[in-house]
Amino acid sequence: MSTLEIKDLHVSVVTDEEPKEILKGVDLTIKSGETHAIMGPNGSGKSTLSYAIAGHPKYEVTSGSVLLDGEDVLDMSVDERARAGLFLAMQYPVEVPGVSMSNFLRTAATAVRGEAPQLRHWVKEVKQAMAELDIDPTFAERSVNEGFSGGEKKRHEILQLALLQPKFAILDETDSGLDVDALRVVSEGVNRFRANSESGVMLITHYTRILKYITPDFVHVFAGGRIVESGGSELADRLEEEGYVRYVGKREGALAQ
Template identity: 85%
Template sequence: MSTLEIKDLHVAVNTDEGQKELLHGVNLTIKSDETHAIMGPNGSGKSTLSYAIAGHPKYEVTSGSVTLDGEDVLEMSVDERARAGLFLAMQYPVEVPGVSMSNFLRTAATAVRGEAPKLRHWVKEVKESMGALDIDPAFAERSVNEGFSGGEKKRHEILQLDLLNPKFAILDETDSGLDVDALRVVSEGVNRYREDGGHGIMLITHYTRILKHIKPDFVHVFAGGKVVESGGPELADKLEEEGYVAYTGNKKEAATV
């Protein structure tokens, strides 16, 4: 049983006009075998939260804490956080020209597992995982994310989730830009990870449609840089009905697609 605990987290970015605070005291605790949906309108700070947990250099934690089983995550480098068991599926996965997907996956697996996977097992493992996500084996020899469509990038994020098998997965708008088939395939991948047991999920989304595929245990509404309401799955239904208007005062912000 693992616990990811976020306490009174304040995060800022440096802009030309000086430091600007984006998160104003986020509190959230996720345990193994729990799926938390973080829902909120654009610009509410959802992605900032995910980047801050992963350690993106652009975001500065000004106060508060993030701990993983009591260990101070904020003291760790980006790669140490990943090796400690945190995984961020990115909204915009980065292209790395000249580095093949297969080389990247093996290097990452070696780093996270602490030893190079045995080649024969590894090849089989990657092949099965790619197959389950409907990824053409030819992608293994292509440069990381280079020229991939939005859907292909997201499938590869979930491929990495499967192979790296972290304690906690933060999925940052993994559903955005996916067509119906891709959404199903990606959701099935996330559900396999969830059913493996011992895994916690933070599912960040703007829309409710992915929650039809991945059922959350808890739903949190994120607005203005913090959690403004928490509840069970029924809160998502309410958002689908009413949108974010109650939290933003903006009638145009609908939670449904």
């Protein structure tokens, strides 16, 4: 059983003028086997939370802690966080020209597992994972994300998730830019990951459509840089009906009356 515990996290983004505070005291605990959906209006700080946990240099943690099994990951480098068991599926995956998917995936797996996977087993493992995500086998020799469509990039993110098997997966708007078929395939990939591991999942999304495929254990509403309401999956149903109007413009996380 592993635990990811975020305590009173305050984060500022570095701008050309002066730092701007985005997260204003986030508290959240995710345990192994749990799926937490983070929902909220645009600009509420959801992606900032994911980047801060992963260690993006643009985001400065001014106070608080992020504990993975009691150890503060904020003291770790980005690669140390990955080896410790954190994984971020980015909203906008970057292209890496000149690095093939096959080399990238095996290098990442070697770093996370502590030893190079045996080639014969690795090839079989990758082929199976690619087939489950409807990824053309020829993509293995293409440069990472170069020339990929939005849906292909997102499938590649879930392919990494399947192969690296982290303790905690942070999925930052994985559903954005996906058509119905790609959304279904990506969601099925996430559900396989959940079923085959005891990992925890933080699913960041603006819309409820992905939650029709992936049922969360907990739903948290993010507004004004913090969590302002939490509940079960029924909260997502209410958000679909009402939207985020009652949360917009709230100060210090106060709910609408």
